[in-house]
Amino acid sequence: MNSFRSEPFLWIHLAGLAVVPLSLLAVWLGLxxxxxxxxxxxxxxxxxxxxxxxxxxxxxxxxxxxxxxxxLAVRPDxxxxxxxQILRLFKTVKTRIAAIAVAIFMIWAIxxxxxxxxxxxxxxxxxxxxxxLGLLLAAIAFLFANLFLQIPVxxxxxxxxxxxxxxxVEPYEVENIGQDFFIxxxxxxxxxxxxxxxxxxxxxxxxxxxxxxxxxxxSHEEIPKESLxxxxxxxxxxxxxxxxxxDNKINPEQIDSLASEEDNxxxxxxKDATETNN
Numbered sequence: 430m431n432s433f434r435s436e437p438f439l440w441i442h443l444a445g446l447a448v449v450p451l452s453l454l455a456v457w458l459g460l461x462x463x464x465x466x467x468x469x470x471x472x473x474x475x476x477x478x479x480x481x482x483x484x485x486x487x488x489x490x491x492x493x494x495x496x497x498x499x500x501l502a503v504r505p506d507x508x509x510x511x512x513x514q515i516l517r518l519f520k521t522v523k524t525r526i527a528a529i530a531v532a533i534f535m536i537w538a539i540x541x542x543x544x545x546x547x548x549x550x551x552x553x554x555x556x557x558x559x560x561x562l563g564l565l566l567a568a569i570a571f572l573f574a575n576l577f578l579q580i581p582v583x584x585x586x587x588x589x590x591x592x593x594x595x596x597x598v599e600p601y602e603v604e605n606i607g608q609d610f611f612i613x614x615x616x617x618x619x620x621x622x623x624x625x626x627x628x629x630x631x632x633x634x635x636x637x638x639x640x641x642x643x644x645x646x647x648s649h650e651e652i653p654k655e656s657l658x659x660x661x662x663x664x665x666x667x668x669x670x671x672x673x674x675x676d677n678k679i680n681p682e683q684i685d686s687l688a689s690e691e692d693n694x695x696x697x698x699x700k701d702a703t704e705t706n707n
Contacts, residue, residue, distance in 0.1 A: 433511055433595050434588055437621055442495045443584045445577040452574035453542060459570060460546035462555035462563030472564060473543055480571030481535050484579050487611055488528035492519040493580050494610040498621075502614040505606035513600035516610065518587045520601075527582050535575055 456476075465472055487493060496503040496512060508516075518524070555563045601609075 432592060433515060436512065436515060438495050438498075438512075439515070439584050439588060441498065443581045443588070446581045448577040449574050452570045452577065453538065455570035456539070456567045456574065457542050457546060457549050458553045459555070459563040459565075459567030460543055461549035461553040463557035463560030466560055466564075469543070473539060475564070476539050476543070476568055476571050477536055479568040480539070480575050481532050483572065484575040485528050485532040488579050488583060489525050491609060491611045492524060492583065494606070494612045495519075495580070495584065496620075497612065497614050500614045501620050502612050502616050503620055504616045504618060505603050505612075507618050508603070508606070510600045513603070513606070514595065514598045515587060516601040516606065517598050518590055518595075519583055520609065521586075523586055524583050527586055528579060531575070531579050531582050535571075535578065539571060 460472075467475075494502060494516070496508060496516075503512075553563070606612075
């Protein structure tokens with residue numbers, strides 16, 4: 430049986446950590462545009478509310494459904510039992526504690542970035558008079574940074590679950606997935622072929638296909654023997670008519686002797702006929 434860690438969606442969303450440094454770089458360049466219009470504390474509070482609060486609240490109340498990619502999502506009724514077990518692990522206390530820890534870390538991170546923003550004033554593509562636009566772009570980039578940090582951290586918590594613990598997890602109810610998880614994108618039957626329910630055949634079926642029952646194997650082995658025996662019988666039956674044909678054949682010498690006997694009989698009959706006439 431394959432481990433649940435081989436689920437491709439887990440690793441796809443864990444790879445989202447690569448987006449976090451790029452998003453924080455965009456935040457830094459956006460804050461470096463011009464001089465602050467609002468007090469420092471208000472701008473930092475705006476960034477925290479816009480970037481941290483929505484994602485942390487989502488992971489606390491309705492965790493992100495990882496069985497989605499870009500603008501597509503797998504329908505809840507098309508998820509396998511193993512995938513619904515994985516969803517159950519996103520609704521644990523451990524996931525909520527991780528969401529709070531990530532939110533606290535990102536508050537510290539935005540404070541540090543805001544403090545170091547003047548160092549990027551030369552590199553920012555925005556001019557000094559576009560500080561409000563830079564602040565808005567920084568808030569959007571910070572939202573993405575939180576999104577691509579919160580989800581991989583929760584995925585990492587699932588990957589650290591032991592196999593014995595995972596076997597005890599009950600699959601999440603299909604009818605409750607839509608209301609308990611945030612499903613982003615157009616819902617379709619399948620995204621990755623290896624994750625579809627039709628492709629996930631039961632292990633017992635696979636074993637039967639690879640190792641068929643002994644009764645079937647023995648029956649298949651006996652069939653050729655019977656066919657050989659019947660084949661030999663049919664060959665013997667076919668040979669017997671040939672032997673009878675050969676026995677019924679007449680040699681040329683026998684034909685000549687029969688012809689001579691007929692001639693002798695014919696001559697004797699003529700003699701008898703002439704004698705009677707005389």
